[in-house]
Amino acid sequence: MPIDVTQPYDDDNIFAKILRGDIPSVKIYENEWAYAFPDINPQAKLHVLVIPKGRYVSWDDFSAKAADEEIAGFIRAVGIVARMHDLAGPGYRLLANVGPDGGQEVPHLHVHLFGQQPLGPMISR
Structure with missing residues (x-):
């Protein structure tokens, strides 16, 4: 179910619980x-979620409130995970859903990293 990203951060969301252990x-x-981990419902041969450790509801929240060092560290982590899986050459897709129209279902910023197969067009035509 899509979520309202204008609401405050929910410490009981599933990704907050994963970060706490x-x-x-x-x-x-x-x-x-x-922190990066496999998606429990993979949509491609490789489907990894990368989440910031900070309390950010969405990409919009993160880009507005995170410190420059935190933004750089998070984006570098995404790149490291892609290179760990040798995806730079063949290519991969990153996806961050934001808000109800974007289909965001968990109120914690997360980037989906898809790869190890041809992924087709970004949006079905």
Whole structure:
């Protein structure tokens, strides 16, 4: 169900629980600013979620409020995860859904990283 990203951060969202260790996950990568793990409902051969460790509802919230160092650390983490899976050459897709029209379902910023297969057009025509 799409969420209202104008609401305050919800400390009980599933990604906050994963970051606290309340819900187990398989760590793919972690740094000071980000945590990456496989999506439990993969939509491609490789489907990884990368989330910031900070309390950000959406990309909009993150880009407006995060410190420059945190933004850089998070974006670098996404790139590291892609390179860990040798995706730079063949290519990959990043997706961050924002708000109801964007289809965001969890009120914690997350980037989907898809790869290891041809992904087709970005939006079906």
